[in-house]
Amino acid sequence: MSEQTITPAAPAAAPAPAPKRSVALPGFLSGSTLLRHLVLAVLAGVLLFLLTQQLDPFRNFQLATVAAYLCATAGLTLLVGMNGQLSLGHGALMAVGAYTVALAQNAFADKGITGNQVLPLSLALGVLVTMAAGAVIGLAAARLRGPYLAGVTLAVAVAVPAATVTFDETFNSEQGLSVAVEPPPLSLGLYFPNERWQAWVALTGALLTMLLLANLVRSRVGRNLRAVRDDEVAARLAGIHVGRTQVLAFVVSAASAGLGGGLMALLAQSVSPGAFSLTLSLFLLMAVVIGGLGSLSGAVWGAVLLVALPDLTHDSAQLVSLSPAVAQRLEGNLPLAVFGLTLIVVMIAAPGGVQGLLRRIGARVRRRAPAR
Amino acid sequence: MKPPSGETHAAGHSLFLRGIGVRFGGLTALDDVSLEVAPGQVVGVIGPNGAGKTTLFNVVCGLVRPTSGMLELNGTRLSPAPHRLAGLGIARTLQGVGLFRGLTVLENVMAGATCTARAGFFSGLLGLPRSDRDERRLREQAMTLLERFDVAAYAGALPGTLPYAVGKRVALARALAARPRLLLLDEPAGGLGAQDIEELGALITTLPAEAGCSVMLVEHHMDLVMAVCDRIAVLDFGRLIATGTPQEVRDDPAVAEAYLGAEVDAATPSLSRQEASA
Numbered sequence: 001m002s003e004q005t006i007t008p009a010a011p012a013a014a015p016a017p018a019p020k021r022s023v024a025l026p027g028f029l030s031g032s033t034l035l036r037h038l039v040l041a042v043l044a045g046v047l048l049f050l051l052t053q054q055l056d057p058f059r060n061f062q063l064a065t066v067a068a069y070l071c072a073t074a075g076l077t078l079l080v081g082m083n084g085q086l087s088l089g090h091g092a093l094m095a096v097g098a099y100t101v102a103l104a105q106n107a108f109a110d111k112g113i114t115g116n117q118v119l120p121l122s123l124a125l126g127v128l129v130t131m132a133a134g135a136v137i138g139l140a141a142a143r144l145r146g147p148y149l150a151g152v153t154l155a156v157a158v159a160v161p162a163a164t165v166t167f168d169e170t171f172n173s174e175q176g177l178s179v180a181v182e183p184p185p186l187s188l189g190l191y192f193p194n195e196r197w198q199a200w201v202a203l204t205g206a207l208l209t210m211l212l213l214a215n216l217v218r219s220r221v222g223r224n225l226r227a228v229r230d231d232e233v234a235a236r237l238a239g240i241h242v243g244r245t246q247v248l249a250f251v252v253s254a255a256s257a258g259l260g261g262g263l264m265a266l267l268a269q270s271v272s273p274g275a276f277s278l279t280l281s282l283f284l285l286m287a288v289v290i291g292g293l294g295s296l297s298g299a300v301w302g303a304v305l306l307v308a309l310p311d312l313t314h315d316s317a318q319l320v321s322l323s324p325a326v327a328q329r330l331e332g333n334l335p336l337a338v339f340g341l342t343l344i345v346v347m348i349a350a351p352g353g354v355q356g357l358l359r360r361i362g363a364r365v366r367r368r369a370p371a372r
Numbered sequence: 373m374k375p376p377s378g379e380t381h382a383a384g385h386s387l388f389l390r391g392i393g394v395r396f397g398g399l400t401a402l403d404d405v406s407l408e409v410a411p412g413q414v415v416g417v418i419g420p421n422g423a424g425k426t427t428l429f430n431v432v433c434g435l436v437r438p439t440s441g442m443l444e445l446n447g448t449r450l451s452p453a454p455h456r457l458a459g460l461g462i463a464r465t466l467q468g469v470g471l472f473r474g475l476t477v478l479e480n481v482m483a484g485a486t487c488t489a490r491a492g493f494f495s496g497l498l499g500l501p502r503s504d505r506d507e508r509r510l511r512e513q514a515m516t517l518l519e520r521f522d523v524a525a526y527a528g529a530l531p532g533t534l535p536y537a538v539g540k541r542v543a544l545a546r547a548l549a550a551r552p553r554l555l556l557l558d559e560p561a562g563g564l565g566a567q568d569i570e571e572l573g574a575l576i577t578t579l580p581a582e583a584g585c586s587v588m589l590v591e592h593h594m595d596l597v598m599a600v601c602d603r604i605a606v607l608d609f610g611r612l613i614a615t616g617t618p619q620e621v622r623d624d625p626a627v628a629e630a631y632l633g634a635e636v637d638a639a640t641p642s643l644s645r646q647e648a649s650a
Contacts, residue, residue, distance in 0.1 A: 033507075034499030212497050219496030219503050220489050220510070223475065227483045230472035237433065237466070239458030239487030239550065248493065 075256025081294025134254020
């Protein structure tokens with residue numbers, strides 16, 4: 001009853017028109033997407049900076065891994081969730097970024113080039129090369145739909161690790177490459193923990209990715225991506241070039257995955273085909289779905305899960321005293337099973353993923369608030 | 373439903389279809405169809421099911437490539453590609469509703485006006501003021517359209533939650549958001565009630581003067597077609613069997629034959645066959 005008196009203008013059948021949640025933002029903030037997102041990014045950056053000061057090295061390394069995964073999941077959710085193109089090959093795109101960064105870092109080290117510009121430069125190279133790879137896959141993808149697209153990206157996921165074995169002079173086969181990474185800058189102090197430095201680098205990359213993707217999603221481009229996903233004919237009639245939009249989505253998504261892969265290479269200080277197997281691609285996709293498909297915040301939950309779930313399963317498996325033989329057999333397979341199980345539970349209980357669930361709870365709380 | 377009046381300018385595009393033929397394999401969907409939509413005219417295309425009406429629309433939109441014949445827009449040859457139409461000032465509604473189901477009503481209408489936006493990919497990626505200005509303008513225009521169509525209350529709703537008639541209005545608003553000079557309406561009255569059809573008719577007749585827009589419509593609802601059209605073209609089995617004013621078309625015996633079947637005496641053989649079997 002009280003709801004109806006609040007919105008008397010709305011027709012009875014109309015869902016209460018979503019009131020713009022203007023939480024009394026200052027005018028200059030609500031007017032500018034960039035400023036609003038920058039403020040959020042800086043705020044998140046400061047909080048994460050303080051967090052890295054508190055965490056022990058192992059947790060900092062985990063945080064850095066989450067950040068690297070986040071780049072990939074954010075890009076993947078844009079492609080799959082917002083543009084409706086399924087990719088089973090994002091692990092391979094991460095591999096492209098990782099190997100490029102590894103080769104670039106090693107080349108710089110061989111030439112004796114050192115300094116602060118090396119890291120951003122090789123990461124940028126990784127992103128560029130992955131974008132090129134993404135453009136090629138995207139061009140094929142724009143002509144394919146549904147299972148055929150899944151098939152092509154699956155082939156990519158299988159082919160890229162195999163290519164590292166074929167061209168073993170460059171990529172050193174199954175052993176992979178070790179990555180020359182400079183220690184943290186001396187200006188931070190002689191005994192600065194390397195893991196905290198890694199966390200800073202990875203978080204900077206992740207925050208930048210999130211900032212840019214959030215801008216893009218709020219813009220006309222983001223709307224066009226979703227329009228193409230929903231109805232291709234209507235999108236074309238609205239003046240949207242469907243093929244170009246799909247390739248664009250693939251390139252943007254590949255860039256994010258490339259950055260994520262490059263960061264991964266820096267964190268592990270090595271790259272090998274085993275780290276970018278088909279399982280990784282599937283994990284990324286599951287993480288994005290569990291987090292909430294098509295939502296950047298959902299990509300954050302997904303990235304956290306990617307690191308936390310294997311860790312949790314490992315810990316809980318140790319709680320239960322198992323015979324060494326069983327424990328060994330479970331090792332490595334258990335996270336996959338737990339992830340699959342989580343996916344099934346989430347799909348049944350909350351099809352919108354973690355983020356969808358939170359949004360629903362938030363909406364319920366807000367609806368209840370004015371009734372009091 | 374008030375007309376989406378904007379600045380009143382010249383009465384819209386002229387479209388000429390010259391000898392359009394379309395074959396799908398051995399099936400002739402359209403055969404030598406010539407038709408003119410003069411500036412500011414409302415032209416109706418009618419005909420029994422399967423007569424080729426929607427195929428004709430698809431040819432104009434570039435969704436189907438004609439096997440013969442050509443199109444002229446304002447006297448110059450048009451070889452349409454669907455995504456370039458909006459930029460050329462041609463908008464089309466789809467049969468049914470055809471809204472983007474993952475976009476809110478407001479976003480749907482904004483998506484319809486995407487061709488009028490100037491900010492590109494990089495202003496979007498960097499969230500530049502240029503992109504924000506564009507978005508604000510699109511949002512205001514879309515909101516104005518929704519208000520004129522009396523559906524502003526639904527701006528934040530998803531299409532799946534809308535009553536059918538509201539969805540149809542939103543679809544029309546989306547088509548008009550591109551500020552077209554030629555509007556193609558594919559069964560705009562399909563599924564609507566009498567009241568809604570009346571309002572729709574009133575809107576369509578005002579489009580040429582108010583929005584500077586010629587209209588071509590495919591419709592089964594004969595009362596609407598007769599009420600709003602300046603000229604009517606009748607298709608049957610892919611051939612144009614009549615064109616003219618509503619009155620002329622109504623009186624044309626060929627049209628009655630296409631709609632009601634052959635003359636009574638031609639129908640007798642089948643009757644006698646029934647008697648024979650009985």
